[in-house]
Amino acid sequence: MKPVYFEILDFESKIPDNYYYEDLGYTNNLLEKTKEIYKNLGLPNDNAFLKKRGAVIEHIRGGRNILFDLENDGLLDCMFYTPFSNLAVEIHTRGHEEAHAIQHFGLEKELRKKLDLSCLTKLSCEFFCDRAGLVAVKKRRLKLPEGFFTGVPGKHYFPRD
Numbered sequence: 001m002k003p004v005y006f007e008i009l010d011f012e013s014k015i016p017d018n019y020y021y022e023d024l025g026y027t028n029n030l031l032e033k034t035k036e037i038y039k040n041l042g043l044p045n046d047n048a049f050l051k052k053r054g055a056v057i058e059h060i061r062g063g064r065n066i067l068f069d070l071e072n073d074g075l076l077d078c079m080f081y082t083p084f085s086n087l088a089v090e091i092h093t094r095g096h097e098e099a100h101a102i103q104h105f106g107l108e109k110e111l112r113k114k115l116d117l118s119c120l121t122k123l124s125c126e127f128f129c130d131r132a133g134l135v136a137v138k139k140r141r142l143k144l145p146e147g148f149f150t151g152v153p154g155k156h157y158f159p160r161d
């Protein structure tokens with residue numbers, strides 16, 4: 001096992017040696033970055049393939065987390081995001097994507113405990129990640145812009161600059 005740290009959620013844990021977590025930072029276009037990562041892993045990266053893998057190819061702005069099953073070589077989870085003009089939106093988005101990684105690594109229960117979301121047992125993946133992001137925003141005493149939550153978990157309104 002080795003240590004893993006999620007900066008925005010300030011959450012530390014341990015993952016198996018063959019699990020890899022990479023916060024790739026900012027990118028200008030979620031779709032282009034997604035294609036680059038698939039290509040680097042030697043995978044097809046056309047829109048049809050990405051759609052089949054569950055990527056929302058229409059999403060250009062915001063954040064994205066992708067899990068790759070490296071089969072016998074373990075798991076690779078990576079996340080990236082476009083630059084933000086609003087700090088609360090940035091904290092929420094990055095916290096949300098970190099929560100996906102935490103779910104992928106089977107550490108959700110641990111995070112629930114740390115964030116005191118332990119009473120919420122049966123949440124959808126997206127709703128859980130939204131809650132985690134919201135806790136990160138509130139801890140920093142920030143406020144999300146009006147209309148950020150659209151009513152669909154995981155789907156947010158990103159204000160233009």
Ligand SMILES: [Zn+2]
Nearest residue numbers: 100126129154
């Ligand atoms: Zn999500």
